[in-house]
Amino acid sequence: MASSTSGSSRLGRPARLSQDAIVTAAQLILDRAGPEQLSMRRLAKELSSTPMALYHHVRDKDELLMLVLDAHAARFSRPKQPTEPRARFVTAANLLYEVLADCPWIVEILASDDLLAVSALWIVEDILDAAIACGLSEADAVYAYRTIWYYTAGELLIRMTRNRRRAVSEGPSHRDKAFAKLDPEKYPRLTSTASNWPQLTERDTHKRGLEDIIDAIIARCAK
Amino acid sequence: MASSTSGSSRLGRPARLSQDAIVTAAQLILDRAGPEQLSMRRLAKELSSTPMALYHHVRDKDELLMLVLDAHAARFSRPKQPTEPRARFVTAANLLYEVLADCPWIVEILASDDLLAVSALWIVEDILDAAIACGLSEADAVYAYRTIWYYTAGELLIRMTRNRRRAVSEGPSHRDKAFAKLDPEKYPRLTSTASNWPQLTERDTHKRGLEDIIDAIIARCAK
């Protein structure tokens, strides 16, 4: 009875679904339609299956998101580190950002779990290692990592919500409208800097921020 | 026919609901039950009303959240600033954190809108002003504010999701389990710093991070 299908020498009939197929389909939805479009129901539809079939391969939605992050991080290979300690630190920290910057759905994971996909652990490892190479103690290295992580997560969060807004409504954003009716008497600084707020080169700016933070931590820990 | 109720000299009958009452009730739910418990339906129930009645006083849930943030920020009075520029900068930046640190529901707003509640504008104003007093250009002041804001938002986001986790399940967190089965060969730094990760004095640590960031930006912009 088994393996009546032509060519296949596997035992039993193949499962219609697999964790791999589910994760791949989820990534497709996230990339094409955004995180708010990813529901178990829609994912099932995309796979020509039923919502409940998914729960046979994945514990719940949180685990699914974690698996997606894992698959994403696995696509990045661990690069060779510069030898000069500070450059190594900056490179490692920037990589954390680069790995996450292109996936807007990451916020969904941030909001539901720690960021510790197994495939991404080497990023944390490299940052800690670079920090220690710069002369920081282990406790200071952890502190440095955390500062960098907060800065990065915050940037991602804000940028993603701005993108979401833009996608939803084409009109002026809440912030634009708020700026428009600022009282210059009460808020002179906000008024005069208004033209500086529309930001452009986000990636470069983030890297500059990282360098500032790293230099500050090195300087304080050295003295 | 009007004002047949004893004592009241108002015209017409009083509205059963008001924006104020709705916002107050929403704050109560957020403080007592957390952001994931705040739904229009539950809020209506708390007010002995129907979900749809709310929409007469509030455009949608996003606007409601914004109003809640506004009411929260309005409870803080603008403090006197120190005269010394750097101390002013640190104080102003730290205040941004203090205003937000006690409201775990803030993340819900971060994820849905810019943080520009009208009542909170003076915080941004003070940070910009302090930065300029430290000798930064207007463009650099905006950059400094943004760096501080990302750092703060990231900290809030991560801390809040950790609290949420803890509230849901009492068992060891995802991160604790991940640390437990780390391969020391592959991740020596992560392994040896593991004991440094359980963090305690978050508020002090955040302030230290702020000082580091501020010093770095001042230093780079000065040279």
Added chain:
DNA sequence: ACCTGAACACCGTTCAAGT
């Protein structure tokens, strides 16, 4: 073991109607 259909207990929001 793997999958299905129906159901549970929710969401935010719209619409047409009531006073």
Added chain:
DNA sequence: ACCTGAACACCGTTCAAGT
């Protein structure tokens, strides 16, 4: 003007049943 009930178009997840 203010409020209501019913409905629309969704969620994640559980349960009992099918092969």
